Amino acid sequence: MSFFWFALVIGFLALVQMQFFFFTGLKKIYYRRYFNKTAVFEGETAEMVEILENRKFTPVPWLRVESRISPYLRFAKQEDVDIRHEQFHKSVFFLRGFKRIRRRHSFLCSHRGFYTLKSASLTTGDLLGLFNKFIRVPSDAYLYVYPRPLGIDEISPACLKWQGDVMMKRWILPDPILVNGIREYRPGDSQKDIHWGATARTGRLQVKVRDYTVSPRLYLLLNTQISEEQWGSILEHDDMEVIETGIRYAAHLASWAVSNGLEVGFACNGRLVDEEGVVRLPAACSQAHLEMILQAMAKLEIVRERNFHTLMDYLYEDAVTGMDFAVISPYWSDTLEKRANKLRSLGNSLTYIPINADQVKSEVSDNEADKAV
Incomplete structure (x- = not known):
């Protein structure tokens, strides 16, 4: 009989604490998170900062925060942090009454992109794990990851030659x-x-x-098509890396131009993650304008929004003149040459800067082989 009463009391207490934490667990819980930087370059590190507050007297025995995060943001291993399938970031907290916790998570930005954190799921329960209760809270944060800067040995000879030609032209008159x-x-x-x-x-x-000085005005044209015969927008992994190399060429030339006081514009037949249509930025020279170009490159999706020769037609129809165009593309063709001559007829110069697709694919294969060892 004594065991029966003991079990009854224990069961009653379990129900009481379950009801107590059910009604109080997520009350006056405030959560927010942010990145400690708004922009970094590919290969650099940043931090995601989480702030959790319990603004009531009663404690929270455990609180789990979960959110989906891109696998290209590679978090370091930490206690009370679980990262599964390289997609879901999970943190576990214990909160005393009127407690504020700030936690920093360091991560490596392994790929160019624009990364957003839309919301997080907060889950709590009672002491015995008899129930779970969760809510979703908005927690917007964003991070630009700019294309990786090129080393001096990675800059293509065509890029270097074009830079030299531009600087020589600058001192003609x-x-x-x-x-x-x-x-x-x-x-x-x-x-x-x-x-x-x-x-x-x-x-x-x-x-x-x-x-x-004649102050050349530069315009970078990036082609996201791997070939003129490309059908559809889906590319193989090594083809994507070819275009990524072209994006790095364009970022290098834009940074070089602004650092030398030259106006530079950017256009691409891809699209941005939150917009429709091709990318077109006018020529200007300022640090703010360079940031705008790099942000566009971070947001750039490697898809064919329009054929590349159509983008060149847009520029011709707009009667763009007085520009030094640099076309960064994996291929050249008679179709592109005809468009190039039309742009030249308006008083522009145009130089083709090739992307060595075979070399890039070979480097990708070597890197994958090294990882497999």
Whole structure:
């Protein structure tokens, strides 16, 4: 009989605590999370910060926070953190009354992209695990992962040649306004360049030394088609890596242009993750504009939104002129050459920068073989 009463009391207490935590467990629980950076480059690390608050007197015996996160954000192993199937991030907390917990999770950004955290699931229960109760809470956070910067040995010869051609073109004609200094007169100097004040001071003819610049305006065209015969938008893994290499070329050239004070624009026949239509950004020169280009590259989906020659037709129809175009593409064809000549007829220059698909695919195969060992 005593055992019966003991079991009855235990059962009653179990039901009481179950009801207690059922009604109080998730009350006045506040959760938010954010990335400690808004943008990083591929291969760099960042942190996801979780903040959990219990704003009531009663404790929470356990609280599990779950959310789906891209496998390209590779979290380090931690206690009380479980990452399953490289997709679901799970944290477990114990919260005393009026307790605030801040937890940092370090991760590696292994792939270019735009990563968002839309919501999280909070689950709690009683001391004995007799029930679970959960809610979903909005917890928006985002992170841009820019294309990986290229090492000097990774920059293609075609990129380097185009950079050299642009810099040479920059110094062809004298600027009629900018004056860089004064020197003695030489036979052949224009009379309008004589600096009469300096001549009077020195007693010898002095002329103005002008800066030489024509301020080239650059425009990068990226082709997300692997070949002209490509049908559909789905590519094999190694073909995707070929286009990723082209994106890195474009990011390198855009960064180089802005660092040298040159206007640069960007267009691509792919699309952004949250928009429709091809990508087209006008030419400008500022750090903010470079950030805009890199953000577009982070958001870029490797799909064929339009044929590449159609994108070139758009530029011709808009009568774009005075540009130095660099076409970054895995292939070249008669169709593209015809479009290139039409753009040249408007007073533009156009250079083809090839992506060596065979070399990229060979490197991908070697990397996969190394991982398998």
